[in-house]
Amino acid sequence: MKYWIIKSEPSCYSIYDLQKQKIGHWDGVRNYQARNFLRDDMKKDDLCIFYHSNATPSGAAGVCRIVKEGYPDHTAFQPMEKHFDPDSDPKNPRWFMVDVAFEKVFPKFIPLSEIKENTLLSHIALVQKGSRLSVMPIDKNAFEEICKMGENIFM
């Protein structure tokens, strides 16, 4: 069982969109390191912090769970799609996605500033300088600490 942080711009897809949909495709990731996590390392029932990036404020919004492990991101094959990649061959897909299920919205949204202030979280990739990955692993303790900050018990 592993834990993750996944980022989305809420103007594009927020935790409330996932709440309505119940299950969502985590598609459109076009970064090889993040792709490798999606394709190889995210397993069914792993838990993810749903992080709102490029938001006011940015921060941790809730939790979701992997319900379908990595499979080809078909949006890469469709010219009308925003993240269309003409070089991704359906016979040998370059990009992958997972499906996630809504778990909960934190009763208290946790802005990035508070995550940065928490010394128990100073080691996580999210707050490292220049970290731009949209999918990144997080250890169990840090995951639970973030949940606690959201006034949420998740253990």
Add this chain to the structure above:
DNA sequence: GCCAACGTTGGC
């Protein structure tokens, strides 16, 4: 909108 940091591309 600005800009730092990082990733990708392509000429050589």
Add this chain to the structure above:
DNA sequence: GCCAACGTTGGC
């Protein structure tokens, strides 16, 4: 393989 140019991310 090097590296400049360009594109993207994402905080502020």
